[in-house]
Amino acid sequence: MQYGPAVRRRKLGEELRRQRDIAGLTSGEAGRLAGWHQSKVSRIETGRSGVKAEDVTRLLDVYGVTDPELRSLLVALANSDANGGQRAWWHAYRELLPSAYRDFISLEAEAVRARTLETLVVPGLLQTARYARAVTRAALGALPARRIDELVDVRIARQDVLRANPPLELHAVLDEAVLRREVESPEVMAEQLEHLVTVGSLPQVRVQVLPFAHGMHIGVTGPFVIFSFPLSDDLDVVVLDHLTSSLYLERNEDLRAYSEAFDTLRGRALPCDESLAFIAAIGDSLRRRNAHPPRTPRPPHPLSTLH
Known part of the structure; x- marks a missing residue:
């Protein structure tokens, strides 16, 4: 690999x-x-x-x-x-991060553009700390709490690429399932969706949603990221995440197939402004539910069962 x-x-x-x-x-x-x-x-x-x-x-x-x-x-x-051999900020975490993850971060730091499809979770560059902690704990719960905190620190530090000069241009297409899957609690999820709207409003970030109502799509085969680099698109790389490793594809036919798939997905997704409104509406619904949790029904009086 x-x-x-x-x-x-x-x-x-x-x-x-x-x-x-x-x-x-x-x-x-x-x-x-x-x-x-x-x-x-x-x-x-x-x-x-x-x-x-x-x-x-x-x-x-x-x-x-x-x-x-x-x-x-x-x-x-x-x-x-x-x-790539010089010390970077993630060098301090070298004992914690698998080589595939370090290489992913290296590509992300050097890229000028990233196109990503997510079908399960919010992309790491757009996650809040609480959401990232909940996702990491669910995936790697066997790790000590201190290690999980370090992984969350890495994920948040990665987001500096969106504020670099020049910043990474990020275009994310999210399946509606990403927004509907409640992570940790309604409060944590509502905070995450609000953050999505805020970051999605930045000029270097585009977020689009593929609603359930738009039916099945090619993205059901799994999430992916396409990194593009300065000078030439011959350097583009597709990254596919697996449970224990990441697969890097760089053949022209692979790049062409995934680029065409991404173009198809963004064409089927809601426009950016409608997507952000869609996300905000789901977040508002979660906040209302969190503010007024459903009451636990009172058990019936024993005698009522006789009627």
């Missing part, structure tokens, strides 16, 4: 191999012209090792690549891979 940095590394290697083929060179010939052993070229092309930006530049010179846009893209990809 390929995780975030490995995906970028492999994409870079595939493009460098393609440029070598265009130049009509074997990996051994490319290595000699670059002053390296053939094995270094092979490791770079298969993504088995990282590559420095200056090494990419040397290979591009060997292959006679002069296109400034392509050179800039590949060098930027090498820098992205190198930066």
Whole structure:
């Protein structure tokens, strides 16, 4: 299974191999012209090792690549891979976070746009702390309370990408089930829905709802996230979450299929303004129910059962 940095590394290697083929060179010939052993070229092309930006530049010179846009893209990809090894804010949680989750956060932090479909829970970037704690406790209840608190801290810290300069552009399509599933309590859920409306009103965030009344849709196959990165859509990655791991898809046919699926879903969903009104109405209903809980019926008088 390929995780975030490995995906970028492999994409870079595939493009460098393609440029070598265009130049009509074997990996051994490319290595000699670059002053390296053939094995270094092979490791770079298969993504088995990282590559420095200056090494990419040397290979591009060997292959006679002069296109400034392509050179800039590949060098930027090498820098992205190198930066992935530097300490980031989530390094403090390295003992707690599985490698797949760390790589997901890395992709999220580097992306310029994220498109996500959610069918079960509110996306992590839009969760309140209380909602996040309830969801985490339900999924990982065997963990000590302190560990759950740390995972919630990570989830809230991830949301800084929406306030970065420039911010991540987030487009979320939510099945109505996400809004109707009561998490923890009516109060917690109402607070979460109010937060959704607030964040969904930001210029960099778009939230759309797929109501039950619109029937079945392609999204019933499961949630997904599509990350897009600067310079080229060739770097886009689809992430599918599973119980114990995440699957990263980067083949062009996979990207095309999920992009088309997302476009279909957003076309069937309510427009953003109607979606926010829809969410607010559900939240208001929860607040009213929380303010006036149903009374427990008084048990009948024993004699009343004789009538």
